[in-house]
Amino acid sequence: MATQINKTTTFFIIFFSISFSFPISATSTAPCSATSCHPREVSIRFPFRVANSQPKPCGYPGFDLSCDGTNQTVLELPGSGKFTVQSIDYGTQEIWINDPDNCLPGRLLSLDLSRSPFEGVLDQRFELFNCSLGYTKYQLNPIACLSGSNHTVFATSSVRGIQVLSSSCERIATISVPVQLPFYEEVFSSDLSNDLRLTWNKPSCGRCETKGEQCGFKSNASLEIICRNSPQHGIPKIARHAITMGAAILALGLVCFIFGKVKFFGRKTHDGIPEFATTSVVVLPPAATPRLDASTIESFPKVVLGESRRLPNPGCNTCPICLSDYKPGDPLRSMPGCRHYFHADCIGEWLSLNATCPICRKPPERSPTVEDA
Template sequence: MGEFIFLFLFCVLGFQSSVLKVTQARFQATKCGDAGPDIHYPYQIKGRHQQYESLPGFELLCKDNLTTIHFPSYGDLEVKSISYDTKNIHLRDPKNCAHNVFLNLNLSLTPFHYFYVLKNYTYLNCSTTLPPPFVEVPCLSASSHHVYTVDSTLPVPGSCQGVRTVPIPFAYSPYLSDSMLGLRLTWDLREPEDNGAINRTRGSHTSRNIVIGSSMCVFVMAVLLLIRIKIRVATRNNYQKQEQLLQS
């Protein structure tokens, strides 16, 4: 009976191990440097082997222990942190100008959108400075031009030209830190049909292998159990025959 229990436990542990390998393969975290964010599915580091299909838009770059993500409409942004529970990726502009990102970043062809609620603001390019309450965006301005973000419903002053009206998390304020707010995105996980078909095929193969392995394990245990029962019956019959011979 001890052998049967041992085999049963071995099969159960083997089955659990197979299931865990399937589920944990996607979520085994890696890093780009000691201080970098944990990176796992759906993200991947370009050039590193992973045990799941890559998804467009979720490829990260690792250079000089710095984690970055590339957007064709803007360029590289540093990845400060990733919260997988809330689907929140916190980014930083290497040029320290979040409003330059807001002005030029096009997320329409990516799986991302802003984490915060958006409002339409107009970027103004003015030849002269505007009086309060208008606040100039320093990283976009120079001595010959002055850039402001204003509510899109306000009229454009005579010394200014509207550059673009875009939905962004907030207008510029010297009291709001770019690293604290703004460059936080969330994502929609929509696998392309080809990748989805591949993943479903691989998943079906894995599931089938698990089922086959479990069935074989159950079959072996059943055979051993039948053999043990037959041995017990044969032993009991022999014992009864010996008793009958002794009594006669």
């Protein structure tokens, strides 16, 4: 009897594992499913595609991306070269890029978006000046990668800055920069190192994203775009988190039930006869999981993500709990000690059930302090 029960138990465990793992495997192997160059890199889906690993129908013409040797996401602009992709907002149809060699101002001197599907969200005109090394009349922010041992290069977009620099320095270029700041905010001095903020008008997939649907071609014979239902993107992130937690609890309950039955049917009397009706087995629930109260969670460091989407952890663009990309304006919260970041709502729900970090499983190491947003 015990052998038969053990076989039944093994069957249920295998069946349960396959049932839960099959949809995940099917999704990950689909040729046009969302992918990335690295778990910490941006999510790549239509209209973008990874040129060397996904078929052409997976992306719109001009939206090819690639992965470099360090698993960074790369966008190549015709005539302007390769740029690293810092973030993509599919809802607002915006992409943030920067120079992989850390000299974005030098790339701006030859930037040409006319042959690409992209344009600047907000373009601002900057004047570049070449000044002697000893020029320190005003506190200015130099462009280090364009400066040399005998000269320093500065950039300004303000009338006052142009007046000051024109009096003692040589004007070397006028460039249009896809900035992150509103166009009416003049900048007295900038090193022009912030990400370039670009957008695209065609294809128009923002409406699909706002409805939680997937954007794609209507057919392989045309470039007409339609919205399709997307199981992954159509479910709100909180709902996906709840489903995941529910599945874990169901799995734990099933395992406890099965092994409780195995323990019951496997018990024998001293005569070696299975003991069925004379003994009852009580399967105790697992010990209560430590959790945090709302006031403690609220005291954890909280920030609001800015337009540059830069976090203390480089390359962290996706919430590890809901697997959604961070967007400007999202409130984020970090775990004291390990400094791992999450959506504030996601980590709040997690910590109300489990008082450890979802990534490293460490509890808070010290009393946190609230950071200004």
